[in-house]
Amino acid sequence: MNPPHVLTMKDIARMLGVSVATVSRALQDSPSISKKRREEIQQFAREHNYFPNVIAEQLRNSRRSPVKMIGVIVPELVHYYFSAVLSGIEAAADLKGYRILVAQSKEQYDREVKICESFYHNKVCGIIVSQAKDTVQYEHFKKLEADGVPLVFYDRICPVLNASRVVVDDYMGALKAVSYLIERGCRRIAYYGTSHNMEIGKNRFNGYKDALYKNGLKFDESLVKMCDTRAEAENITPQMLRLENRPDAIFAVNDETAIGALYAAKHMGFNVPEDLSICGFTNDYGATACDPQLTTVEQRGIEVGREAVEILTGLVEGTLQRGKAEKRIVKTRLVVRGTTR
Amino acid sequence: MNPPHVLTMKDIARMLGVSVATVSRALQDSPSISKKRREEIQQFAREHNYFPNVIAEQLRNSRRSPVKMIGVIVPELVHYYFSAVLSGIEAAADLKGYRILVAQSKEQYDREVKICESFYHNKVCGIIVSQAKDTVQYEHFKKLEADGVPLVFYDRICPVLNASRVVVDDYMGALKAVSYLIERGCRRIAYYGTSHNMEIGKNRFNGYKDALYKNGLKFDESLVKMCDTRAEAENITPQMLRLENRPDAIFAVNDETAIGALYAAKHMGFNVPEDLSICGFTNDYGATACDPQLTTVEQRGIEVGREAVEILTGLVEGTLQRGKAEKRIVKTRLVVRGTTR
């Protein structure tokens, strides 16, 4: 019932009547071992499908060459965008021969701290993280960096750390979306957004505002709501649409919120997109499940994940300099569907 | 720039003028060390926040106590149900002090094999897996078991291996759903399902059929279609609804398919649920994003993940016997929404 014995260098050495050192060197194809022996040993190893014990390797090399294991912190796994990013991370890491350790912070600061410690002790070579909503202290991140564990942020960026990061082009995404709404004839565009202490909240809002300005429309405070869940959208939208000077379009910072607005409007008897245009942000599964299908800004999570791995492995393998933060921006794309006229 | 030196037992020993063995024993609170020394050492360790090197621990203990790391194989990460299961696994594993290594097979047999090998070499203590659709050989799983790595299957079960598993109650779920449709007056219920070489395909189909029989309805072959994607549903549904003896309800094995049927029907001018009832299976994000919202069988992925971890840790820690397969069934629940009358 015990795990059977796995073939080690010692076994090979014994069976071939050489020393362990010779085996080790032969398997590294070191020229200091005679060609004959080398090939003999390599073939023997191949035939008995020897595989080096990673644990032992890691122990010996912990200082020199780090473990090929990336820690990934996700605020919430059951979430379209985050699972897309995770998928991108997994695929890219796999290609480069890395494995990923995954943990979810559940949006809790203390869980995030615990996960960081756990990852550190599990000797990950670096961490890719989108921080929890309620994280406002950053000691745990600083400590990691100080201990030589490179960090790459995605989506939710730590505002005070000058860390490497990959984000989507929130500003341009919002700008393009709102410009499109204007182009299609919308003149009073409402904004459903998140608090501005997150980068993405700020940037999307700025994109929205600038689109108005560039098109000669005036910014109207009453059309801006802090609202980023479906439930909130279903609450707020009826009030919004009962205004005497009601909006003719709604731009929401995520698809769930947009969908909430969509159904609230339909429920009140509005026709979408004839009476009201709606545009979301993400392009998640719901965007094609709703009726009519949602016009939205595609956030390309897979790409984001891929880039994050690119940066992290660069940092780990030394092709990127640890000192300076690498910042990448993934382009967004407007996907036009049925909720805009 | 090099990772700073981390405190080891050797350091503590040197600084306190004792041997490493004494430190080790003191930290294990062994009574063979005098109380005075023990406390002195423990306090010193605490103050300098010493943490044992897991790699070294693992190397030493690899035979006795295995690494607390679980490998998880997911066919596809960007998928509501699988991410729900993964979330359940992560949460449960975290509670028990395990970490998870995650990889996606992308439904490819050869990737699945590679992942198994990689997990094995990374010394996971066990693997939780839902197999790829095109996996029909099972040597890689058998080898793992033979090498002492316990396996737990979820959702997609290996048919030839008598392995531990956790599945949802597909049969009862389908039976309840179809019974409900009948109860609400439906008499000709179409079935959109998957191939029967997957357990879940077979079980749901049997639930469907038995619900008909139990309610005195006859089974009609022409109402059964192999169809389990949205695109297929959008193709097939128009044909179905143009039959002269058309169905008055559709039961689909997943929500995407149900949504495809829903919109195809709406597009043809049918009213749902007045003219046609529709019921899905999963209760995913789309089920509340569509209009009207989908009646469906909740599959409780989180629970499934939790149970899988329960079994695996039982196997690892010896509270469950390795020899016999542990099989758990998670109950489903019918969620009634707007697509049924």
Next chain:
DNA sequence: CCGAGTGGTGCAAACGATTGCACACAAAAC
């Protein structure tokens, strides 16, 4: 025919922990 040079190997320490065993030194027993 002897010394230097070279090519091929092995010894042993190291990575950071655990643990059986031996040993030193005390106090208690005789």
Next chain:
DNA sequence: GTTTTGTGTGCAATCGTTTGCACCACTCGG
């Protein structure tokens, strides 16, 4: 005062690798 018992420590081997260094046996030049 010697033997016994017991208590607290340390030595050293072990897990499976890697690698600096020593060493041996050649060959070749002088």
